[in-house]
């Protein structure tokens with residue numbers, strides 16, 4: 001196991017559920033001051049006048065150990081009186097807001113309305129949920145994942161939840177990039193002298209990671225940082241662990257394979273961690289110049305998350 005005192009700092013880039021699992025594993029084995037996590041805000045949207053930020057809340061609830069594990073989003077020990085009351089008023093019900101979850105949306109919406117930046121709101125919520133690592137939104141300005149589909153252009157949640165990922169996707173783009181910047185704390189973390197590695201957690205590359213990498217100037221800043229960039233594959237043996245990744249890759253005419261993941265990141269990644277099931281592709285991937293590491297990357301239990309996090313740290317702190 002890595003000697004934690006000499007780890008240095010790690011910057012994790014995280015999207016939905018898979019990303020949060022690895023950040024949790026890293027949180028469990030690192031000193032709080034050595035770990036920061038950037039969260040995707042491309043899924044954010046306004047609903048019932050509330051600022052909803054699903055990947056932020058998935059990360060907050062997972063790190064605070066209050067997440068609803070079966071559901072994959074929202075909180076456990078939840079009640080649904082608000083949602084039932086909305087239904088009785090004939091309001092839309094496709095996006096379910098639990099009673100405890102509602103407090104998070106109200107807190108965030110009010111803070112934003114009184115002038116806080118999204119970074120400030122996330123720092124406040126982290127403190128309220130007792131989270132010690134630093135959580136940073138990818139940007140304080142709105143960037144939204146939009147999907148061109150056979151039923152029209154949809155904002156992310158209308159594709160993912162309202163239409164249950166059924167529409168056929170022909171293109172994904174991000175609105176707001178012309179006026180968005182990486183969050184200040186994001187740029188500071190990248191410039192941090194003790195930063196040892198940037199870790200792309202196993203999140204959907206198109207929906208959760210691409211919005212981050214599309215931020216103006218960010219790719220260059222990552223390349224210029226000279227830091228080790230470690231990718232943890234969200235694809236195992238040609239199947240996506242969760243969510244619409246596989247369906248999206250098919251519709252975008254991309255093979256659902258770790259080869260595609262390697263191609264997506266080969267310009268910036270120094271290392272890629274793939275599952276042992278894909279070990280046969282390691283040699284081919286290595287031709288791209290990345291160091292390929294095979295291990296069990298399926299995270300079910302906390303032990304899995306800590307073990308994988310330990311292997312990520314070994315790579316992050318490797319001296320060469």
Ligand code: FO1
Pocket residue numbers: 015016017043052053054055057058072073074094095096097101157160161
């Ligand atoms: N996903 C659903 O499939 N149905 C829902 O009703 C739903 C509500 C919801 C409320 C708050 C929240 O933070 C997330 C919610 N999600 C729901 C999940 C959300 O769409 C996804 O977590 C992300 O946007 C994709 O990673």
